Amino acid sequence: MPKMKTHSGAKKRYKVTATGKIMREKAYRSHILTSKDRKRKRSLRKTTLVDRANLALVRAQLLLG
Helix, strand or coil: CCCCCCCHHHHHHEEECCCCCEEECCCCCCCCCCCCCHHHHHHHHCCEECCHHHHHHHHHHCCCC
C-alpha cells in the first residue's frame, strides 16, 4: 500500500505551532477593501486558531492523526 499524501491545499493554508495547535489566515481581505473600515482590515491581518468544529477535518488533511 502506498504512503498517504498530505492534502496539497491544506499544506499551503495551515501552519502547526510547536504546541500542536493549527493556525489559519482570516478570509475577506482580498478585494473590495474600501467598504471595510480600518479596524476590521487590521483585525483580518492576524492569524487565528482553527475552530474546534473543524479541527478533526484539518488534522486529517494534514495527516496529523
